[in-house]
Amino acid sequence: MGKRRKHKLTAKNADKYELYQRSVQVPSAEVRFFDRAYRHAYGSRPTLLREDFCGTAAICCKWVRSRAERRAHGVDLDPEPLRWGSEHNVAKLPAEAQKRLRLYQRDVREIKGQKADVIAAENFSYFIFRSREELLKYFVAARRSLARKGVLVLDVMGGSEVLQENRKEKRKVKGFHYIWEQARFDPITNHCRFHIHFKFKNGSRLRRAFSYDWRLWSIPEIEELLAEAGFRESAVYWEGTDADGEGNGVYRRRKHAPSDPAWIAYVVGIK
Secondary structure: OOOOOOOOOOOOOOOHHHHHHHHOOOHHHHHHHHHHHHHHHHOOOOOEEEEEOOOOOHHHHHHHHHOOOOEEEEEEOOHHHHHHHHHHOHHHOOHHHHOOEEEEEOOOOOOOOOOEEEEEEOOOHHHHOOOHHHHHHHHHHHHHOEEEEEEEEEEEEEOHHHHOOOEEEEEEEOOEEEEEEEEEEOOOOOEEEEEEEEEEOOOOEEEEEEEEEEEOOOHHHHHHHHHHOOOOEEEEEEEEEOOOOOEEEEEEEEOOOOOOOOEEEEEEEEO
16 A cells, blocks of 8 residues: 555645644743743742633643643633634643633623733734723733732734835745735834735645734833833843844843844733
8 A cells, every 4th residue: 555645735624723823823932931921020930821812722721731730711802713722722631621721702801800820912912902092901901800919921023124014924834834914004003914824835825814903012102001001010021033143032031122123022011
């Protein structure tokens, strides 16, 4: 018998949420960072994570796997990724771990319940709030939902390349290419539009698998709004670079940073 052919991904048979998780998310790195940021702030380990805009809840699942006492709440307004995450991520957890994870289809500004040690809004998801009033309302609500010792973790991107319209970045992932498109940037309002496409070896494409209409927020704006929301302190963790000048995934607390053409950082609000 000949060798069995491997299943090949195409636009027709691919699952966009699986592709997203494989090309965008690194839950283990996020969990390590949450733990580190919390220990920097309070000198102890966090237990309860609330992942806002959680999508498929991949980070929630990694969190409850990381330590036996950890619990996670995932919140998202869209039922589709929540349903996918329940079927493909949560269902794969051991039964005991599943009991420590809850998913909620709610507005992140209105969710109530047990106060979290860490609230995280990853993948620039809070950029969906396009006015100071909207973002401030979210920060106030998040602070109210944190325990007495709690942190709000936000990632942020910027740099001159991020402002360029009709710019595409392509990255190879096993079985497909991930394409990030910067379609529109308005310098007056800072409103921007991005798309994620996937291209496969047979030439087929999954166009605009994900699209985002955001406001591009700057680090000073975020820190000022965190202060207005009542956070006693905020800290910026800047990504380092390797020998080629590319991001190395190592984030260190910084007060100043170089003007890189494209950068990613974390801003951590400390209650």
